[in-house]
Amino acid sequence: xxxxxxxxxxxxxxxxxxxxxxxxxxxxxxxxxxxxxxxxxxxxxxxxxxxxxxxxxxxxxxxxxxxxxxxxxxxxxxxxxxxxxxxxxxxxxxxxxxxxxxxxxxxxxxx
Amino acid sequence: xxxxxxxxxxxxxxxxxxxxxxxxxxxxxxxxxxxxxxxxxxxxxxxxxxxxxxxxxxxxxxxxxxxxxxxxxxxxxxxxxxxxxxxxxxxxxxxxxxxxxxxxxxxxxxxxxxxxxxx
Numbered sequence: 330x331x332x333x334x335x336x337x338x339x340x341x342x343x344x345x346x347x348x349x350x351x352x353x354x355x356x357x358x359x360x361x362x363x364x365x366x367x368x369x370x371x372x373x374x375x376x377x378x379x380x381x382x383x384x385x386x387x388x389x390x391x392x393x394x395x396x397x398x399x400x401x402x403x404x405x406x407x408x409x410x411x412x413x414x415x416x417x418x419x420x421x422x423x424x425x426x427x428x429x430x431x432x433x434x435x436x437x438x439x440x
Numbered sequence: 441x442x443x444x445x446x447x448x449x450x451x452x453x454x455x456x457x458x459x460x461x462x463x464x465x466x467x468x469x470x471x472x473x474x475x476x477x478x479x480x481x482x483x484x485x486x487x488x489x490x491x492x493x494x495x496x497x498x499x500x501x502x503x504x505x506x507x508x509x510x511x512x513x514x515x516x517x518x519x520x521x522x523x524x525x526x527x528x529x530x531x532x533x534x535x536x537x538x539x540x541x542x543x544x545x546x547x548x549x550x551x552x553x554x555x556x557x558x559x
Contacts, residue, residue: 370553
């Protein structure tokens, strides 16, 4: 079973920041938080991952709370092409390498 | 970087036939590849984990004799659906664990998927 909880759906206006929350209250010390997204009928796309520090790359920012029990993925300027299902996944580095996909959040970016 | 391809992207076959799907890491070597299946309006379900040069590890409930996986090189894994039936119709997606040549060595990079329809 997925070890994360995400809202089933969210809406965002084009050009605005999209903030996608994720709860992972049972995360253990060696587990990373990974974010992927899946645009309709395509394979998932890696976005970002982190352990405890906030992370930023060309796609998004990841904010992890100090207790690591939740995180937020931020798309700073959402576009229509960001409409997708976003998955938050916790996973050990190395070791057990499985990605367990939950139901994710369906983000709809509106014009 | 970290591009994974799948071939074919779409296949339609008759019941009882076998179908082979290829998964390739184009710009990196992947010692570990994974095969997932996704039914309509559902999330991805891991079918098996494949390490180069060794037998695949199947998830509980996945028939290893029906879904044959071969990982003969560091850039190629194949999934063969043997004696396919309509209930095997699904979206099959592979991923490759980043290795030499990728920025994130423990991140899985996914292929675009293969839509299988069994008539």
